[in-house]
Amino acid sequence: MAQTAVELRMQNINKSFAGVHALKRVDFAVRGGEIHALLGANGAGKSTLMKILSGAYRADGGTIQLDGRTLAIASPADAKEAGIHCVYQEVDTALVPSLTVCENILLDRKPGKGGARWIRWNSLYREAEAILRDIGYEIPVKEKVENLTLSEKQIVLIARAVSQQAKCVIFDEPTAPLSIEEAERLFEVMKRLKMGGVACIFISHRLPEIMAVCDRVTVMRDGRHVWTKRTEEIEIPHIVEAMLGKSFQEEYPKVAARIGETLLEVRGVCRGVKVRGVDFHVRSGEVVGIVGLVGAGKTELSRLLFGADVMEGGEIVLGGRSVQLREPRDAVRAGMVLVPEERRKEGILVEESVRSNLTLPILKKFTAGGFIRRREEKEHAQHMIRELGIKTPDEEEAVGYLSGGNQQKVVIGKWLATEADVFLFDEPTKGVDIGAKRDIFTLIGRLVQAGKGIVYLSCEISEIIGISDRVLVMCDGRIVKELTGSEVTSENILLYASGGESHEEK
Amino acid sequence: MKKNKVLDFSYRYGAIFVIIAVIVFFSIVNPNFLTYDNIADILRYISIVTLVAIGVTFSLIVDGFDLSVGSTVSLTTVVTASLMVWYQMPLVLVIVIPLLLGFVIGLVNAFLIVKIRIPDLLATLSMLYIIAGAHKTYTQGFSIYNNMPMPDGTTAKGVLSEAFLWIGQGRVLGIPVPVIIMLIAVAVVHIFLNYTRGGRLLYITGGNQEAARLSGISIYRVRTIAYVLSGVFAALAGIIFTARVGSGQVDAGSPLLMEAVAAAFVGFSVLGAGKPNVIGTFLGAFLIGILLNGLTMLNLPYYAFDIVKGAVLIFALSMTYLHMYRRKS
Numbered sequence: 001m002a003q004t005a006v007e008l009r010m011q012n013i014n015k016s017f018a019g020v021h022a023l024k025r026v027d028f029a030v031r032g033g034e035i036h037a038l039l040g041a042n043g044a045g046k047s048t049l050m051k052i053l054s055g056a057y058r059a060d061g062g063t064i065q066l067d068g069r070t071l072a073i074a075s076p077a078d079a080k081e082a083g084i085h086c087v088y089q090e091v092d093t094a095l096v097p098s099l100t101v102c103e104n105i106l107l108d109r110k111p112g113k114g115g116a117r118w119i120r121w122n123s124l125y126r127e128a129e130a131i132l133r134d135i136g137y138e139i140p141v142k143e144k145v146e147n148l149t150l151s152e153k154q155i156v157l158i159a160r161a162v163s164q165q166a167k168c169v170i171f172d173e174p175t176a177p178l179s180i181e182e183a184e185r186l187f188e189v190m191k192r193l194k195m196g197g198v199a200c201i202f203i204s205h206r207l208p209e210i211m212a213v214c215d216r217v218t219v220m221r222d223g224r225h226v227w228t229k230r231t232e233e234i235e236i237p238h239i240v241e242a243m244l245g246k247s248f249q250e251e252y253p254k255v256a257a258r259i260g261e262t263l264l265e266v267r268g269v270c271r272g273v274k275v276r277g278v279d280f281h282v283r284s285g286e287v288v289g290i291v292g293l294v295g296a297g298k299t300e301l302s303r304l305l306f307g308a309d310v311m312e313g314g315e316i317v318l319g320g321r322s323v324q325l326r327e328p329r330d331a332v333r334a335g336m337v338l339v340p341e342e343r344r345k346e347g348i349l350v351e352e353s354v355r356s357n358l359t360l361p362i363l364k365k366f367t368a369g370g371f372i373r374r375r376e377e378k379e380h381a382q383h384m385i386r387e388l389g390i391k392t393p394d395e396e397e398a399v400g401y402l403s404g405g406n407q408q409k410v411v412i413g414k415w416l417a418t419e420a421d422v423f424l425f426d427e428p429t430k431g432v433d434i435g436a437k438r439d440i441f442t443l444i445g446r447l448v449q450a451g452k453g454i455v456y457l458s459c460e461i462s463e464i465i466g467i468s469d470r471v472l473v474m475c476d477g478r479i480v481k482e483l484t485g486s487e488v489t490s491e492n493i494l495l496y497a498s499g500g501e502s503h504e505e506k
Numbered sequence: 507m508k509k510n511k512v513l514d515f516s517y518r519y520g521a522i523f524v525i526i527a528v529i530v531f532f533s534i535v536n537p538n539f540l541t542y543d544n545i546a547d548i549l550r551y552i553s554i555v556t557l558v559a560i561g562v563t564f565s566l567i568v569d570g571f572d573l574s575v576g577s578t579v580s581l582t583t584v585v586t587a588s589l590m591v592w593y594q595m596p597l598v599l600v601i602v603i604p605l606l607l608g609f610v611i612g613l614v615n616a617f618l619i620v621k622i623r624i625p626d627l628l629a630t631l632s633m634l635y636i637i638a639g640a641h642k643t644y645t646q647g648f649s650i651y652n653n654m655p656m657p658d659g660t661t662a663k664g665v666l667s668e669a670f671l672w673i674g675q676g677r678v679l680g681i682p683v684p685v686i687i688m689l690i691a692v693a694v695v696h697i698f699l700n701y702t703r704g705g706r707l708l709y710i711t712g713g714n715q716e717a718a719r720l721s722g723i724s725i726y727r728v729r730t731i732a733y734v735l736s737g738v739f740a741a742l743a744g745i746i747f748t749a750r751v752g753s754g755q756v757d758a759g760s761p762l763l764m765e766a767v768a769a770a771f772v773g774f775s776v777l778g779a780g781k782p783n784v785i786g787t788f789l790g791a792f793l794i795g796i797l798l799n800g801l802t803m804l805n806l807p808y809y810a811f812d813i814v815k816g817a818v819l820i821f822a823l824s825m826t827y828l829h830m831y832r833r834k835s
Contacts (some may be wrong), residue, residue: 308720332722346720349713360710360721367703374701414721 407435584654587754676750
């Protein structure tokens with residue numbers, strides 16, 4: 001491990017993506033022997049900043065200095081060379097599952113000097129064991145990585161960084177998929193690294209754990225550095241305020257609709273660690289917002305409700321009848337449809353025309369004796385294009401060529417004619433421009449006026465506040481809080497979504 | 507830019523251009539090539555390849571693959587012959603039973619691929635061997651012909667009936683019956699794929715299974731139907747093969763797999779379709795047919811034909827994949 005206290009300094013970092021100014025003159029510094037939290041809402045720029053530091057992106061401007069020496073980081077290899085390592089949430093991309101723990105730890109290392117042709121396994125095993133002992137963890141070094149738990153895999157990645165004399169380790173949301181006990185053990189490892197003089201950068205959405213393990217906190221917002229403070233000087237509400245900022249009131253058109261009888265009732269739905277017993281209901285004319293941070297289990301929940309994955313337990317009651325969902329087809333038949341998060345992969349067929357995408361679920365209506373009645377199909381497609389304001393040259397254009405917002409309108413449009421009663425929207429505004437976003441909200445307004453029930457799942461707090469009649473906050477696979485009326489504030493949502501006050505609930 | 511246009515043009519019209527070039531070449535070197543009899547010969551030959559290739563096309567449309575079609579032809583060929591020669595069954599059963607057999611093989615393939623989720627190539631490769639083994643076990647390795655001697659010393663009582671042989675050897679208005687069957691099959695399948703809900707669902711499922719599933723389509727059923735159709739078309743090819751040759755030859759179908767796959771892939775690119783389609787498959791089979799016929803006339807030994815078939819497949823695959831990766835990048 002590093003001997004002298006290191007100092008890593010990023011100054012004046014600028015970065016734009018296709019006209020979007022993601023980072024605006026950001027300064028960020030981290031010292032050896034500290035755990036430094038980097039916080040910000042979605043899109044604040046923290047991942048971009050870390051990707052520049054780890055060599056995945058190149059900054060448009062600014063400098064990175066390590067102990068006063070300017071680094072030129074053009075690739076992940078350069079970053080590793082300089083002693084900057086990263087422990088990602090998706091550990092599997094960095095590990096070779098079929099190799100042993102020992103091989104994975106010592107994987108990146110340059111071959112020994114003197115051109116030794118023989119691998120001395122015993123000395124390698126001893127070395128790997130020593131590294132693991134150093135960071136206070138015991139994993140059998142001869143075990144294959146594919147047999148490890150996720151948290152053990154993270155440790156292997158950390159051990160690999162240590163084996164290469166890491167000076168700075170970036171922990172990019174490592175605790176999101178971990179249980180509380182596993183997270184605790186990870187923190188122990190981080191503290192050991194810190195004792196050894198390593199600079200640890202910790203990204204997490206869970207504010208209580210930030211307060212517990214970090215020495216300093218840096219908050220970013222809208223691509224800017226807001227402040228850096230010592231943990232002792234601050235409380236969770238300070239952080240939340242800094243993350244959200246003042247100029248927050250965005251206007252979303254919210255239409256009044258008459259709320260009627262219960263359409264969908266969900267009882268104790270669960271599957272694995274991502275969805276652990278969810279209860280809620282949606283009434284006719286109502287928008288129920290389910291908000292949670294990335295990884296809270298929203299997408300998994302929406303897939304269970306739609307039958308895309310099979311529930312391990314619980315019950316779904318639609319229109320007063322308990323339904324068994326083995327396939328999305330069953331949900332569609334029962335009157336519930338999903339606008340999925342991964343639009344290009346799951347929502348549309350990119351190579352097919354707007355027409356055939358729009359008519360896919362209701363193709364039977366345009367079929368006589370097996371034959372598709374082309375003219376009616378075309379008229380329906382043209383009608384939907386006008387109705388939804390889909391910007392496309394004509395109905396034969398491949399959907400893949402449309403903009404994100406127009407693709408999303410196609411996804412929504414294909415369900416409109418199915419006469420579904422309940423619409424599930426999973427992050428429908430992801431990658432959608434402002435104009436199309438407004439159109440989507442207007443559309444949802446029309447749906448509730450027509451007596452439909454809407455479940456709107458999103459991590460965009462402002463949208464949830466703008467559109468929902470009731471807000472359910474999801475955290476770690478559970479609905480932890482229901483907020484109504486004046487309780488629906490971004491501070492409250494962020495507080496519960498990041499696991500704050502959950503101990504009070506118990 | 508200019509290079510792209512050349513590539514696009516060659517992708518769109520490449521296969522058709524090659525077919526015309528091959529026809530021109532052979533008609534110059536051999537005056538007998540472009541005669542009515544020879545063209546009828548070629549069409550009769552490719553009628554069987556086309557039927558098998560239609561089956562392969564179905565599996566390709568749902569983004570799958572069926573390697574077992576060749577063995578299915580072999581099996582149904584000997585079964586068809588045996589039903590007449592060994593068991594003297596009526597014509598209806600002689601045709602229905604092999605078709606049912608193809609249906610069942612398709613169901614088994616679909617079960618392995620769709621339910622157990624074995625990758626399509628591996629599942630149908632295993633089935634290729636099982637079916638090939640079954641057809642040799644069934645005949646004990648012998649071909650089946652009229653009044654053949656039986657293992658117990660007696661002579662088989664049955665013969666291939668005239669009515670049955672007409673399917674493979676007859677003519678209507680001077681056109682060979684197998685060619686008529688092929689043209690009808692191509693037309694029907696073309697209409698099915700392009701103008702019916704079933705055809706649309708096959709293409710949609712092949713385009714993106716997850717998106718299709720999340721649109722409420724039962725992709726398991728759709729994929730099963732594709733493999734069943736593949737098996738049934740191979741069985742139909744087997745029946746016609748028997749009728750054309752007038753006996754149940756062992757291993758009749760094994761060269762057909764390669765030809766059918768090559769035909770289907772040539773068909774990918776015809777007129778820039780970019781996806782499996784039956785008109786393209788037919789033209790692909792036609793290309794292979796004229797190549798083999800022309801080379802036979804040039805006295806190329808038959809054992810060199812596999813080189814030609816392989817080269818055609820490589821050519822077709824190159825066109826398809828070059829185009830695909832260029833479009834992606």
